[in-house]
Amino acid sequence: MRSTFFRVILGLLYISGLVFVGYVFTTAGEYYTLPLSERPRSPLHLHFKPGGLWGHGMGIIGSAMILLLFLYSARKREMFGLRWGKTSNWLNFHIFLGLMGPVLITLHTSFKFNGIVSISYYSMLAVMFSGIIGRYIYMQIPRDASGHTMSIQQLDKQDRMLTRMLREGYGLGDEVMRCIGQLSGAGLSVQRTGLAALLTLVVIDLMRPFRIQKLKRTLRRTRQNIPVRTVKAIIEVAKQKSLLMRKRAFMDSMKAVFHYWHVIHKPFAWVMIAIMFIHIIVALLFGYRWIF
Numbered sequence: 500m501r502s503t504f505f506r507v508i509l510g511l512l513y514i515s516g517l518v519f520v521g522y523v524f525t526t527a528g529e530y531y532t533l534p535l536s537e538r539p540r541s542p543l544h545l546h547f548k549p550g551g552l553w554g555h556g557m558g559i560i561g562s563a564m565i566l567l568l569f570l571y572s573a574r575k576r577e578m579f580g581l582r583w584g585k586t587s588n589w590l591n592f593h594i595f596l597g598l599m600g601p602v603l604i605t606l607h608t609s610f611k612f613n614g615i616v617s618i619s620y621y622s623m624l625a626v627m628f629s630g631i632i633g634r635y636i637y638m639q640i641p642r643d644a645s646g647h648t649m650s651i652q653q654l655d656k657q658d659r660m661l662t663r664m665l666r667e668g669y670g671l672g673d674e675v676m677r678c679i680g681q682l683s684g685a686g687l688s689v690q691r692t693g694l695a696a697l698l699t700l701v702v703i704d705l706m707r708p709f710r711i712q713k714l715k716r717t718l719r720r721t722r723q724n725i726p727v728r729t730v731k732a733i734i735e736v737a738k739q740k741s742l743l744m745r746k747r748a749f750m751d752s753m754k755a756v757f758h759y760w761h762v763i764h765k766p767f768a769w770v771m772i773a774i775m776f777i778h779i780i781v782a783l784l785f786g787y788r789w790i791f
């Protein structure tokens with residue numbers, strides 16, 4: 500119930516963010532495409548230049564979002580007594596802020612990137628893009644509903660339950676079960692570690708829709724007149740089982756890759772924050788106060 504509530508809130512945040520960005524682009528898109536020398540003559544300059552009412556506002560809100568996303572680190576470590584809410588929800592909020600903040604800051608720059616602050620900007624983009632990769636790796640590590648890593652025992656228990664459901668519940672034979680094994684790609688984990696393992700997972704994901712089609716064909720061939728509804732239900736369970744098998748097989752490799760990913764993601768974040776603060780202090784010293 501709470502998760503659904505959180506998902507609705509998150510969905511609304513993404514929709515509001517998209518509507519806002521859409522509005523800015525439809526209003527100021529023409530301004531952003533003007534050569535820098537012609538911008539001061541545009542009536543939009545007053546509002547959409549980096550120090551303008553909108554430009555400056557988007558910079559402040561974007562920076563606030565970037566600072567707020569560090570709350571995830573505090574929640575993860577239960578700092579300042581922060582224990583409420585599932586860490587997985589906090590991470591989803593972190594991701595929203597980590598995507599929306601950079602978009603607002605890009606609009607704040609009015610697509611003009613120069614000076615020392617551009618190091619902060621490019622570090623921010625590096626963190627944002629590495630975040631997208633990190634999210635992919637994070638998803639490969641099996642976790643329970645609250646975001647905690649699952650143990651081998653928990654995984655095996657869940658796997659046995661899904662196998663029983665497929666074999667006894669739906670009466671699937673060896674051929675279909677072999678197809679599910681192929682769908683998982685678990686067999687490919689042997690001798691593949693680090694980046695090779697990560698790339699293997701990407702390839703497995705790209706092949707997934709084709710393997711699902713193959714599974715459907717095998718099901719229809721081995722079980723004549725099987726109702727569409729049953730095929731759908733079996734595919735759903737098969738997807739869960741194959742993902743579980745693959746996560747279990749690649750778990751150690753992905754934990755190691757995730758560890759190294761952290762080593763890259765974090766320093767960029769701190770460089771970005773340090774230069775962002777210098778930029779803010781300089782702006783304040785130059786007298787920029789926005790509407791306050």
Ligand code: HEM
Nearest residue numbers: 572575594597598601623626627630631633634637765768
């Ligand atoms: C400018 C934007 C961003 C900044 C400054 C940032 C910063 C950080 C920092 C400092 C951490 C380490 C948290 C910790 O272990 O204490 C982190 C973790 C993480 N971030 Fe970001 N991030 C940004 C954007 C993103 C985006 C866009 C995504 C995904 C699309 C993302 C996904 C993740 C993931 C999956 C983790 C690891 C979570 C964990 O290990 O528990 N981040 N981020």
